[in-house]
Amino acid sequence: MTLITLNGLTKAYPGVIANDDVSFDIDKGEVHALLGENGAGKSTLVKMIYGLVKPDSGQMTFNGEIFAPAEPRAARIAGVAMVFQHFSLFEALNVAENIALGMENPPKPNVLSEQIRNVSTKYGLTLDPDRLVGDLSVGERQRVEIIRCLLQDPKLLIMDEPTSVLTPQEVDVLFTTLRRLRDEGTSILYISHKLEEIKALCERATILRHGKVVGTCVPKDETAKSMAEMMVGAKLKTPKKSATKFGAPLLVVENMSQKSIDPFGTSLKNITFNLRAGEVMGVAGVAGNGQDELMLALSGETLTDAESVKLEGAFMGQSGPVERRLRGLLTAPEERLGHAAAPDMSLTENTLLSGFQRQKLGRRGFVNKAGAAAFAQKIIEEFDVRTPSVRNTAKSLSGGNLQKFVVGREVLQNPTVFIVNQPTWGVDAAAAASIRQALLELASGGAGVLVISQDLDELMEISDTFAVLSEGNMSTPRPAKGVTVEEIGLMMGGTKV
Amino acid sequence: MDISIVSLVATLIVAATPILLAATGELIVEKSGVLNLGVEGMMIIGAISGFIAAVNTGSPLMGFIAAAAAGAVLALLFAILTQVLLANQVASGLALTLFGLGLAALLGHSYAGIKPPSTPKMEWMGLADIPVVGPILFNHDLMVYFSILLVTLVWVFLKFTRGGLILRAVGENHDAAHALGYKVVRIRTLAILFGGACAGLGGAYLSLIRVPQWTEGMTAGAGWIALAIVVFASWKPWRLILGAYLFGGVTILQLNLQANGVDIPVSYLSMAPYLVTILVLVIMSADRTRASLNAPASLGKIFHASS
Numbered sequence: 001m002t003l004i005t006l007n008g009l010t011k012a013y014p015g016v017i018a019n020d021d022v023s024f025d026i027d028k029g030e031v032h033a034l035l036g037e038n039g040a041g042k043s044t045l046v047k048m049i050y051g052l053v054k055p056d057s058g059q060m061t062f063n064g065e066i067f068a069p070a071e072p073r074a075a076r077i078a079g080v081a082m083v084f085q086h087f088s089l090f091e092a093l094n095v096a097e098n099i100a101l102g103m104e105n106p107p108k109p110n111v112l113s114e115q116i117r118n119v120s121t122k123y124g125l126t127l128d129p130d131r132l133v134g135d136l137s138v139g140e141r142q143r144v145e146i147i148r149c150l151l152q153d154p155k156l157l158i159m160d161e162p163t164s165v166l167t168p169q170e171v172d173v174l175f176t177t178l179r180r181l182r183d184e185g186t187s188i189l190y191i192s193h194k195l196e197e198i199k200a201l202c203e204r205a206t207i208l209r210h211g212k213v214v215g216t217c218v219p220k221d222e223t224a225k226s227m228a229e230m231m232v233g234a235k236l237k238t239p240k241k242s243a244t245k246f247g248a249p250l251l252v253v254e255n256m257s258q259k260s261i262d263p264f265g266t267s268l269k270n271i272t273f274n275l276r277a278g279e280v281m282g283v284a285g286v287a288g289n290g291q292d293e294l295m296l297a298l299s300g301e302t303l304t305d306a307e308s309v310k311l312e313g314a315f316m317g318q319s320g321p322v323e324r325r326l327r328g329l330l331t332a333p334e335e336r337l338g339h340a341a342a343p344d345m346s347l348t349e350n351t352l353l354s355g356f357q358r359q360k361l362g363r364r365g366f367v368n369k370a371g372a373a374a375f376a377q378k379i380i381e382e383f384d385v386r387t388p389s390v391r392n393t394a395k396s397l398s399g400g401n402l403q404k405f406v407v408g409r410e411v412l413q414n415p416t417v418f419i420v421n422q423p424t425w426g427v428d429a430a431a432a433a434s435i436r437q438a439l440l441e442l443a444s445g446g447a448g449v450l451v452i453s454q455d456l457d458e459l460m461e462i463s464d465t466f467a468v469l470s471e472g473n474m475s476t477p478r479p480a481k482g483v484t485v486e487e488i489g490l491m492m493g494g495t496k497v
Numbered sequence: 498m499d500i501s502i503v504s505l506v507a508t509l510i511v512a513a514t515p516i517l518l519a520a521t522g523e524l525i526v527e528k529s530g531v532l533n534l535g536v537e538g539m540m541i542i543g544a545i546s547g548f549i550a551a552v553n554t555g556s557p558l559m560g561f562i563a564a565a566a567a568g569a570v571l572a573l574l575f576a577i578l579t580q581v582l583l584a585n586q587v588a589s590g591l592a593l594t595l596f597g598l599g600l601a602a603l604l605g606h607s608y609a610g611i612k613p614p615s616t617p618k619m620e621w622m623g624l625a626d627i628p629v630v631g632p633i634l635f636n637h638d639l640m641v642y643f644s645i646l647l648v649t650l651v652w653v654f655l656k657f658t659r660g661g662l663i664l665r666a667v668g669e670n671h672d673a674a675h676a677l678g679y680k681v682v683r684i685r686t687l688a689i690l691f692g693g694a695c696a697g698l699g700g701a702y703l704s705l706i707r708v709p710q711w712t713e714g715m716t717a718g719a720g721w722i723a724l725a726i727v728v729f730a731s732w733k734p735w736r737l738i739l740g741a742y743l744f745g746g747v748t749i750l751q752l753n754l755q756a757n758g759v760d761i762p763v764s765y766l767s768m769a770p771y772l773v774t775i776l777v778l779v780i781m782s783a784d785r786t787r788a789s790l791n792a793p794a795s796l797g798k799i800f801h802a803s804s
Contacts, residue, residue, distance in 0.1 A: 052676065072678030088673035090666050092794065101666050102677050106659070 001028045003187045004049070004067070004156055008058035011044055018044040020211040021058070026156065031178065031188045033198045033219060036208035037231050037428035042191050045208070046158050049189070050082045051075035063155070076104060081149035082158040083142065091134035091264060095144055098133050102148040119150050123177045134264040138287045139170040146177065157181065158189045163197055167286050168456070168489035175201055193429075194457075195224035209233055228429045246464075247277030250448040251298075251329070251417045256308035256317075258297050266290040266472045268297060271308075273467060273477050275417060275448040280439065281477060282463030283452045286492055290472040291452050292334070295421045298450070299331040300324040311417065326357050328416030332406050334425065334452075336399070340406040343395035347387065350394050351376040351409060358413050375412070383408030384434065400431040407435050411442055418442055421452040436462050456488060468492055505749055506633045510641055511707055513745030515540070515699040517644045519723035520730070520737050521651055522695025527727055528655065529688035530668035530795035534590025535575055536696050537720025538597020543568040543697025544704040545601040548613055548711045551701075557616040561640070561701050568697020569690045571597055576689040579799070580682045586797050598714060608711045616640070616706050640702050645738070647695070652734040664688060668793035671800040681800050696720065718771070725774050729781055731791040740777075747773050 005025040011018045018041045026032045036042050047053040049060065051069030060067040062078055069075035072082075089098050096113050100106035107115065113129040120127040125143045133141060142162060149157055159178075163171045178188055178201065190202055198205060199219045207215045207230050215230050229235060256271040268290050275281055285291060296302045298309070300321040309317040311329055321331075333339045341350045352372045356362050361372045376390040383404045387397055394402060407423055423439065424432035440462055443449045452469075453459050459466065459480070466480040468491040475491055519536050526533050546567035551560025575593050578584040618625075619642065621635040655661040664684060667674045671681045703719065704711050722744055730736035751766040759766075 051678070072676070076678075084673075084676060088670075088676040090669040090673060092669050093662075093666065097662055097666075100659070101662060101674075101679075 002026070003028045003030075003063065005061045006045075006049075006058070007060065009045065009048060009055045009060070010057045011041075011048060011053060011055050017211050019048070019055070022208070022211070022213055023058075024206045024213060024216065026187050026189060028155075028187055029182055029185045030204065031182055031190055031202045033202035033205035034189060034191045034208065035195075035198070035205050035227060035231050037430075040208040040231070041211040042208055043160065044211075046082065046160060046189065046191065049075065049156075050080055050158060073104065076152060079153070079155035080158065081152055081154035081156070082160070083145045083149060083162055084160055089133050089141055089144060092132065094130055094132050095127060095136075096129040098144055099129075099148045099151065103152060115151060116147060119147050123147075123150065123180065124173060125177060139166050142166065142170075142174070146174075150181075154186060156187045156189065158191075160191045161193065162190075163192060163194060167492040168485055170286075171197070195219075195227045196457075198227070199224065207231055232428070232430050234430065246279050247446065249274040249276050250312055251275040251450070252310040253298070254308055254310070256297060256304050258293060258302060258304050260290075260293050261302070262292075264288075265293055268293050269472045271297075271474045273474065275450055277446050277448055278443055279464050280443045280449045280451060280462050281465045281467065282459035282480060283450065283467050283469055283474070284456060284459050284488055284492060285452075285454070285469035287454055289469045289492075290474075291421060291454075291469060293472070294469065294474075295331065295333055295419065295452060298329070298419050299333070300329075322357060325354070328414075330354075330358075330410040330413055330415035330418050332410050332418075332420040332423070334421040336402050336406050337395055341394040341402060344393055346393055347376045347380070347385075347390045347397075347405065348373045350405075351379065351390075354409055355413055379405055379408040379412055382412065383438070400427040403427050404431055404435060407438060411438050415442070415447055417448045417450070419450040419452070422455075423451060423453065424455065424458060425453075432458070456485060460485075503629055503632050505746075505753060507636060509742060509745040509749040510633070510637065511745075512748050513741040514641050514644050515702040515707060516719055516723045516726060516744060517737060517741035518640075518647065518699035518702060519696040519720060520726045520741060521644070521647050521734070522692035522699075523723055523727050524730070524732060524734060524737060525651060525664070525688050525695075526692035527796055528668045528732060528793055529664050529685045530671055530793050530798065530800075531579065531685050531689055532586050532590065532797040533572070533575055533593070533689060533692055534587060534724065535571070535593025535597065535720075536692075536723050537716055537718070538594035539568040539571045539693045539696035540597075540700035540703070540720045540723075541601040541714070541716045542571050542597045543700030544715060545605040545608070545700075545711060546697070547701025548608060548704040549604065551613045551705055552608065552611055555614050557614055557705055560613070560705050561698055564697040564701030565694040566697070568693040568695070568700065570693070572689045572693020572696075573686075575693070576686040580686050580689070583799050583801060586799070594720065602713045605711050605713065609713070611711065613705050613709050613711075615709070638706055640698070640706065648734050648738055655734065665793070668795055671795045671798070675800070685800075696723070699723070722770075722774060725778055729774070729777055731781065732793065733791075743777075744770055744774060 002025045007023050009019050009022045022045060034042050044053060048055050051072045051074050067078060069078065096109060096116060099116060100112060106112055116127065116129040125147060127140065127143050127147060133144060162174060166174065182188060192198055202219050205217050205219050206213055209231065252274050254272050256268060258268040260267045266289055271294065297304050300319055304317045306315045306317040311327055316324055337343050342353065352361055352367055355375060359375055361368045373390050379385065380387060380390065385401050385405045387401060397405065407420065410418060423435050439449050439451065463480040465477040466483055467477040468475045468488065470492060519540055523533065523536055543564035547560040547564030550563030551557050571593065575589055578589045579586050616638045618636060618638050624635040625631045655665065663679055667679060667681050667684050675681050700716060703715060708715060726737060726740035726744065729740040747770040751769050755763055755766055
């Protein structure tokens with residue numbers, strides 16, 4: 001039995017066709033995967049189903065009837081619920097209030113709290129309705145979104161990249177819930193980059209590329225690699241590292257503690273580790289366990305005790321980012337637009353911002369624009385950043401291209417130590433592989449590389465040593481070889497292994 | 498010295514009411530995530546419109562209604578600029594203040610020196626004759642009680658109603674609210690109009706009751722104090738009353754001290770309320786964590802529906 005049929009959906013934005021004649025259908029009680037690279041048009045497509053975007057042409061049927069929701073409210077009434085990639089939650093409101101906001105006719109607060117408790121017990125998703133969402137972990141926040149959907153008895157549940165921020169254990173809980181929903185007859189449209197998960201969960205998959213359906217498959221019969229190649233439309237290379245000989249410690253961090261400046265942030269507690277020449281250290285952990293704070297403390301944006309950070313023998317805890325950069329400690333923060341790069345400035349200007357001192361792009365207070373442009377050009381060429389010219393603004397680049405630019409800008413400045421947070425977050429498979437390759441080559445050249453990431457597969461692929469951040473504590477780094485995903489999952493949940 | 502505590506408290510309530518009215522409106526505006534720095538301009542437009550209407554109709558009530566309407570009209574201009582045309586809120590707000598001051602001066606040209614019809618005090622069946630409590634609580638005009646009622650209503654609205662929850666949600670995270678299907682621009686526009694009407698009422702209270710007369714620039718910074726009091730109250734309605742009455746108290750005290758010829762230069766005394774406001778603001782924001790917890794997270798950010 002078909003639940004929803006999409007027929008020839010097309011949506012164009014100025015300069016780009018987001019969806020071009022997309023057609024497929026989802027059966028009742030089916031988990032259907034939607035695959036595609038960044039910018040393939042997945043988000044636009046689900047927004048049309050959820051009533052946030054109107055298609056230019058084409059139509060949908062839902063339960064056999066014409067379905068054209070004018071707004072999310074209409075879609076929700078029809079029985080479509082959606083869990084967003086960037087959660088649509090309000091940090092300063094409590095769980096019950098957040099859930100009430102996503103419902104058409106919420107019951108009285110005490111009745112609603114009771115319902116939340118019932119549903120959360122039924123599906124094994126523990127949640128306290130009175131807690132402030134800002135105090136919840138990312139996994140718990142997702143539960144808020146899911147319970148918000150479940151309370152509406154959805155016929156179709158859309159999940160946009162639900163597992164990108166979860167620990168493996170949390171993923172298991174989520175999958176149990178989803179399978180149970182499926183068995184109860186709910187259809188699920190599941191969007192993810194994680195192909196192993198799609199193999200485990202989904203019955204059918206539709207693959208989008210450049211806004212068009214380029215294929216369908218049964219994930220169980222495919223390999224992750226074959227599906228990835230269908231998404232990209234080309235063969236993929238796996239990054240390789242040459243030698244694993246470590247040199248002298250370059251960056252020594254000892255007992256670094258730092259109170260978070262964000263009211264919902266996590267304070268760092270006694271962070272201690274050594275990063276050696278030639279080493280790639282992976283730091284795993286669920287978002288919100290101190291990654292941002294660690295990044296700020298290492299880059300010099302927040303200062304710590306002078307002795308807590310030692311770079312090639314010199315105490316740097318009280319030195320700001322400029323001094324650390326001059327000494328060879330370069331960083332690329334997670335937020336590429338707004339933190340790593342200034343959105344409205346050109347690539348040349350963005351190059352100046354981080355390369356001014358180290359690349360000597362200025363003299364006596366004047367900038368060397370030609371030099372900066374040449375350096376930006378070099379980044380674009382060596383890292384295959386796709387942009388018309390170095391004069392384009394940072395925000396005009398797609399996420400993956402900007403990420404390549406941000407990483408390339410630092411890597412080409414020959415860092416002694418390079419620290420990067422979420423190097424391939426939201427970046428498609430091909431770009432991610434080239435960024436990882438660049439990090440490995442940097443380490444092979446004798447630099448120390450620290451990679452903070454929530455993508456375990458990525459860390460397992462490139463790390464020599466491995467540590468986990470949990471509630472501001474960092475585990476003792478250990479060789480990455482032989483660590484299993486289960487162990488990491490437990491460490492991420494705060495268990496000592 | 499001859500300062501009666503009872504008359505001091507009674508007059509400070511009158512001094513605080515215009516600020517309280519304007520601050521209550523601005524609280525709703527800021528809770529919806531909009532920073533309208535034009536309170537001063539909307540107040541003075543309210544002051545002159547209310548004055549003109551009251552003088553010409555002979556009814557203070559008509560004056561207040563006209564003042565609320567005029568404040569809302571000016572606020573509508575701000576709403577169009579910031580919500581539809583996506584102009585910068587800070588610049589638009591400042592422009593609104595300057596525009597309001599100029600326009601009010603123009604409108605009020607022939608109204609200087611006229612006495613407005615007087616507003617009767619509320620009758621509480623003799624309760625005003627009770628010593629101490631009577632003059633403080635039961636010897637005021639309708640607007641004083643209305644301002645307290647308004648704060649109560651705003652509190653109930655924000656805390657207990659679905660409309661209030663949606664308003665807070667929009668101010669907290671407009672992208673999420675939009676994704677859930679709430680009309681961010683419409684909700685904010687309504688909040689801005691409410692804020693304008695309240696500021697207009699506050700202005701009219703100045704020209705019709707507190708002073709009562711029309712003089713150019715008569716709001717004299719009351720709108721800015723109202724803005725400061727919203728921060729002082731950390732966006733909680735009840736604390737608005739505390740903030741407004743504290744400010745009113747310091748103002749009245751300095752007037753009394755002046756009248757009693759205390760040997761301090763007048764300029765110091767008239768600075769005092771503003772200095773106290775700055776001091777309190779500094780103390781309030783000393784704990785950055787707590788301050789940022791209370792502020793609406795989308796405050797002052799431009800919402801652009803990008804879907």
